[in-house]
Amino acid sequence: MAAHALRHSNLRICPHDVSRHVMTFHKKAFRNPSWFVGQVSRQTINSHLLSPPCRDGSFVVRNSQTSDDIAISVRQGNDVKHYIIHQDREGFFYVNTSRSGSPPFFKSISELIQYYQEHQFGNKGFILTKALLQVRYLPILSKN
Numbered sequence: 001m002a003a004h005a006l007r008h009s010n011l012r013i014c015p016h017d018v019s020r021h022v023m024t025f026h027k028k029a030f031r032n033p034s035w036f037v038g039q040v041s042r043q044t045i046n047s048h049l050l051s052p053p054c055r056d057g058s059f060v061v062r063n064s065q066t067s068d069d070i071a072i073s074v075r076q077g078n079d080v081k082h083y084i085i086h087q088d089r090e091g092f093f094y095v096n097t098s099r100s101g102s103p104p105f106f107k108s109i110s111e112l113i114q115y116y117q118e119h120q121f122g123n124k125g126f127i128l129t130k131a132l133l134q135v136r137y138l139p140i141l142s143k144n
Helices: 015-025 042-049 109-116 132-136 138-142
Strands: 003-005 059-063 070-076 079-088 093-095
Touching (some): 042 132, 093 109
Antiparallel strands (some): 070 079
């Protein structure tokens, strides 16, 4: 099945504005943007995901630096893997993770994330755990 990447040039936004803009432009793609950080560099994401308290499976969804795609960055051991989230011609979302067989397809990116929080993801078969924002920032906010 031929696929093309999800394009979203109108999503170049700051993380604090994500909810309003994401829901306006991509209601189908995003239903819970707590894991979406917008335009953040790979280097910054790598640094955060490789620092405590992040563990295997900690992840974030972000705008790609090299194209108008959306990427998911996932901690795997002492490394961070980056995968493009694709959209097929029928509007379904998927990720090529180098696992054998055809990847599952989803109606929204939220459904994709939810699925991989319960099923193996990537070529080493890990499960997505906590989003970076949930791991690093929510405990800080809850102290106030």
